[in-house]
Amino acid sequence: MMNFLKRAFYSMKVKKGRTLLLTVVFSAILIFILAGLTIQSASLKATENAKKSMGATVTLSANMENIFKNAQKSMTEDGEKEKRDFTIPSIDGETVRKLSALDNIDSLSITSSTTVNASSFEAITATEETSTEEDAASGGRGFGGTGMMGGKTSGDISLAGTNDSATASAFLNDTAKITDGVGITSADAGTKNAVIEKNLATENKIVVGDTVKIKNTDEQAYTLKVVGIYESTETADQRSMQIPALNPYNKIYTATDFVNKVKGSTYKDTADSVLFTLTDPEQMTSFVKEAKAAGLDTDMYSLQTNDQVYQQMIEPLKNVESFAQKIVWLVAIAGTIILALIVIITIRERKYEIGVLLSLGEKRLKIIGQFFAELILVLVMALVIAGISGQFVGNYVGQQLLEQQNTTSAATTTTTESQGRPGTINGPGAGGQGQGGPGGQDGGPSIGGFGANNASDAEKIKELDINLSIEELVQLGGLGLGISFLAVILASIGIMRMQPKKILNS
Amino acid sequence: MLKIEKMNYWYQSKSEPLYHAIDLAFEAGKLYGILGSSGSGKTTFLSLIAGLDRPKTGDIYYNNESLKKIGLTNYRNQYVSIVFQSYNLLPYLSALDNIVAALEITNSQHKNRKTYAIDMLAKVGIDENLARKNVQHLSGGQQQRVAIVRAMCCDAKLVVADEPTGNLDETNSREIIRLFTQLAHEQGKCVIVITHEKEIAYACDVILELKEKKFTQVDKAPN
Numbered sequence: 001m002m003n004f005l006k007r008a009f010y011s012m013k014v015k016k017g018r019t020l021l022l023t024v025v026f027s028a029i030l031i032f033i034l035a036g037l038t039i040q041s042a043s044l045k046a047t048e049n050a051k052k053s054m055g056a057t058v059t060l061s062a063n064m065e066n067i068f069k070n071a072q073k074s075m076t077e078d079g080e081k082e083k084r085d086f087t088i089p090s091i092d093g094e095t096v097r098k099l100s101a102l103d104n105i106d107s108l109s110i111t112s113s114t115t116v117n118a119s120s121f122e123a124i125t126a127t128e129e130t131s132t133e134e135d136a137a138s139g140g141r142g143f144g145g146t147g148m149m150g151g152k153t154s155g156d157i158s159l160a161g162t163n164d165s166a167t168a169s170a171f172l173n174d175t176a177k178i179t180d181g182v183g184i185t186s187a188d189a190g191t192k193n194a195v196i197e198k199n200l201a202t203e204n205k206i207v208v209g210d211t212v213k214i215k216n217t218d219e220q221a222y223t224l225k226v227v228g229i230y231e232s233t234e235t236a237d238q239r240s241m242q243i244p245a246l247n248p249y250n251k252i253y254t255a256t257d258f259v260n261k262v263k264g265s266t267y268k269d270t271a272d273s274v275l276f277t278l279t280d281p282e283q284m285t286s287f288v289k290e291a292k293a294a295g296l297d298t299d300m301y302s303l304q305t306n307d308q309v310y311q312q313m314i315e316p317l318k319n320v321e322s323f324a325q326k327i328v329w330l331v332a333i334a335g336t337i338i339l340a341l342i343v344i345i346t347i348r349e350r351k352y353e354i355g356v357l358l359s360l361g362e363k364r365l366k367i368i369g370q371f372f373a374e375l376i377l378v379l380v381m382a383l384v385i386a387g388i389s390g391q392f393v394g395n396y397v398g399q400q401l402l403e404q405q406n407t408t409s410a411a412t413t414t415t416t417e418s419q420g421r422p423g424t425i426n427g428p429g430a431g432g433q434g435q436g437g438p439g440g441q442d443g444g445p446s447i448g449g450f451g452a453n454n455a456s457d458a459e460k461i462k463e464l465d466i467n468l469s470i471e472e473l474v475q476l477g478g479l480g481l482g483i484s485f486l487a488v489i490l491a492s493i494g495i496m497r498m499q500p501k502k503i504l505n506s
Numbered sequence: 507m508l509k510i511e512k513m514n515y516w517y518q519s520k521s522e523p524l525y526h527a528i529d530l531a532f533e534a535g536k537l538y539g540i541l542g543s544s545g546s547g548k549t550t551f552l553s554l555i556a557g558l559d560r561p562k563t564g565d566i567y568y569n570n571e572s573l574k575k576i577g578l579t580n581y582r583n584q585y586v587s588i589v590f591q592s593y594n595l596l597p598y599l600s601a602l603d604n605i606v607a608a609l610e611i612t613n614s615q616h617k618n619r620k621t622y623a624i625d626m627l628a629k630v631g632i633d634e635n636l637a638r639k640n641v642q643h644l645s646g647g648q649q650q651r652v653a654i655v656r657a658m659c660c661d662a663k664l665v666v667a668d669e670p671t672g673n674l675d676e677t678n679s680r681e682i683i684r685l686f687t688q689l690a691h692e693q694g695k696c697v698i699v700i701t702h703e704k705e706i707a708y709a710c711d712v713i714l715e716l717k718e719k720k721f722t723q724v725d726k727a728p729n
């Protein structure tokens with residue numbers, strides 16, 4: 001048994017050139033396979049992480065597209081081109097409760113917003129420090145509506161009603177942080193508790209426990225109790241220089257029902273939008289289906305998933321992963337063929353040796369076993385070489401591929417955008433996490449409602465964490481073993497047909 | 507030990523048979539010499555009795571068992587040792603390893619195979635130092651002696667040799683014949699030597715000459 005292994009070792013030791021050639025070829029094959037495997041696994045890992053970081057959110061808001069369409073239609077029918085007033089529906093409490101009862105909901109954030117005027121304090125007006133050169137078109141972050149639609153004057157303070165300030169996008173994105181006191185929770189329902197921005201508080205010498213007065217645009221006054229102060233790191237854009245309510249420092253968080261009360265009696269038990277955070281991104285489609293099945297009026301309301309952002313984020317990764325998989329298969333098949341050819345040529349050269357062994361009564365299987373053992377020894381050496389260099393090659397090829405995929409994807413997005421960015425009219429976009437701008441009082445709820453992280457704004461994954469693991473090395477070893485086995489099997493067809501007399505006579 | 511019945515062979519299907527149906531018997535403990543002119547079919551005969559090829563007609567029996575039943579690989583592995591005219595050693599091994607490899611392949615019963623091989627090589631004038639060298643570094647004569655020792659070391663009861671002394675000088679040729687005689691007479695093996703050298707043939711117990719497609723026994727010439 002051991003004899004053919006010993007022969008394999010001696011044969012390789014003496015035929016150094018042949019051994020070196022096989023090692024180089026096998027190493028090259030394994031390096032590419034390993035690169036493919038590591039890229040594939042890194043892509044999968046990155047996709048998983050993206051999935052985790054993105055979370056899974058579905059936003060319920062008014063179906064703006066439908067509303068505009070209907071408004072345009074009625075305008076054409078009536079021929080009253082000058083009349084541009086139309087109602088944007090709020091989401092009624094019954095619909096919110098119906099959808100809240102569905103499965104797979106991790107948390108939900110109910111929002112209602114409006115603008116009011118500061119009464120006992122001064123709103124922060126735009127200064128050079130707060131203004132930026134950022135284009136107003138960056139409204140994708142959420143300053144969709146300004147409340148002008150109702151034909152009433154906008155206030156200077158943005159009142160953001162929430163059932164839980166921790167789930168508000170600014171807090172989720174870490175652009176807002178409670179520095180004193182507490183945030184708004186569901187326990188604040190029915191109260192006039194408020195959380196104000198640190199700069200607004202400092203400017204007006206307001207501390208936790210103080211009361212502040214506000215007035216709605218009908219001059220109705222309300223007294224708020226400050227229960228918390230938060231610090232915003234958001235920068236004001238150019239629009240906020242003209243409209244103070246858009247300045248992030250002028251945003252006050254309160255309970256949703258309080259905002260509804262300020263907006264007027266018709267807004268009782270309503271919301272501008274509801275953000276559902278699901279337990280699993282895979283459940284997004286089924287959640288939308290279930291919501292529709294539960295009787296959601298899709299003419300009035302729309303459900304926007306952030307799946308589009310997620311898909312766009314992982315698209316380059318999917319391409320890289322698919323390419324890496326193809327590399328593995330192609331190299332494995334080509335490698336088997338190349339190795340089989342080399343082994344076949346080697347066997348032809350070693351015909352005489354095979355003849356001698358056969359004349360000594362050596363079994364053909366053991367001769368094949370000797371060649372297999374030789375290839376296994378080569379495989380071990382090649383595995384070491386591939387293990388050392390495979391990660392570098394994988395890193396280089398992987399980053400190049402991802403870069404290329406990101407460039408292609410960016411070019412596609414630019415083309416799409418130049419044709420008109422979808423969703424800007426809808427208010428709630430795919431992301432559904434940006435807090436909307438204040439809405440016009442009495443004129444209807446804010447158009448912006450929930451701004452969106454547009455799909456094109458999705459942060460691309462720019463780096464792959466390519467690391468060689470034991471699992472990949474074992475996988476590579478297994479593939480190498482398979483390739484060696486196939487190569488020897490292909491080559492041994494010749495050995496099985498060899499006749500010792502013919503070999504030795506020739 | 508070895509019995510040949512109505513054996514014949516031809517190279518191509520329509521070519522003329524190489525022999526008239528051969529009937530021969532070889533006994534254990536005897537050294538046989540087979541003489542014949544070039545092209546008479548001596549080497550083919552050796553291939554057939556060594557199990558390297560199958561006869562076209564007839565059969566060969568080893569201890570009354572047909573080679574067809576034994577199987578040629580098994581026969582070569584267990585029952586016959588072959589010495590080739592062109593040595594046929596494994597080029598990547600030393601003289602010693604060539605012998606040890608053969609002992610391992612044939613599953614020889616010798617306990618200390620290396621020592622046994624060194625002793626046997628020493629008997630044909632190859633010392634341990636030379637024995638450990640790669641066979642490609644040995645002369646033709648030395649390689650021939652290694653090939654002979656390889657066949658002699660194995661446990662097979664039948665040894666067939668094709669022109670074993672072809673590359674040896676007179677002294678070494680005599681030594682080899684002495685070893686073959688010893689194998690036959692002392693170890694009870696059946697040794698069949700194919701040669702064109704009459705001197706070698708005359709040292710054998712039985713001389714057979716292949717002439718006009720048939721074997722005839724030749725009387726030993728007086729010493």
